[in-house]
Amino acid sequence: MKGYVVVNTEVIDSEAYAEFLEKVPAAIAAGGGRYLVRTDSAEAVQGDWSKRLVIIEFDNIEAAKGFLTSSEFTALDSLRERAAKSRVAIVEEYAS
Numbered sequence: 245m246k247g248y249v250v251v252n253t254e255v256i257d258s259e260a261y262a263e264f265l266e267k268v269p270a271a272i273a274a275g276g277g278r279y280l281v282r283t284d285s286a287e288a289v290q291g292d293w294s295k296r297l298v299i300i301e302f303d304n305i306e307a308a309k310g311f312l313t314s315s316e317f318t319a320l321d322s323l324r325e326r327a328a329k330s331r332v333a334i335v336e337e338y339a340s
Contacts, residue, residue, distance in 0.1 A: 246301055246337040247308030249277070252286075253296040253330045260327035267320055275311030277302050296328075305336045 277300040286297035302308040
């Protein structure tokens with residue numbers, strides 16, 4: 245079953261975030277991930293969500309978890325933390 249990384253982000257430093265956005269696609273690709281959603285216009289209808297929402301698909305949950313701990317992604321930690329406040333979840337595809 246597919247695995248997904250879901251990220252809801254509040255940008256706090258737009259210059260640092262722009263730099264992060266240039267670098268993170270290579271880390272995602274290296275982990276076998278594919279963007280499904282990448283938007284600055286998410287509309288919150290309930291709860292406290294920011295407008296920036298990203299959903300990345302991986303072949304399985306292990307690959308999703310591996311991406312978040314990969315050297316390619318963790319090398320961006322200080323830049324990401326300076327750029328934004330994020331809520332991140334890992335979820336597995338629903339099997340009916």
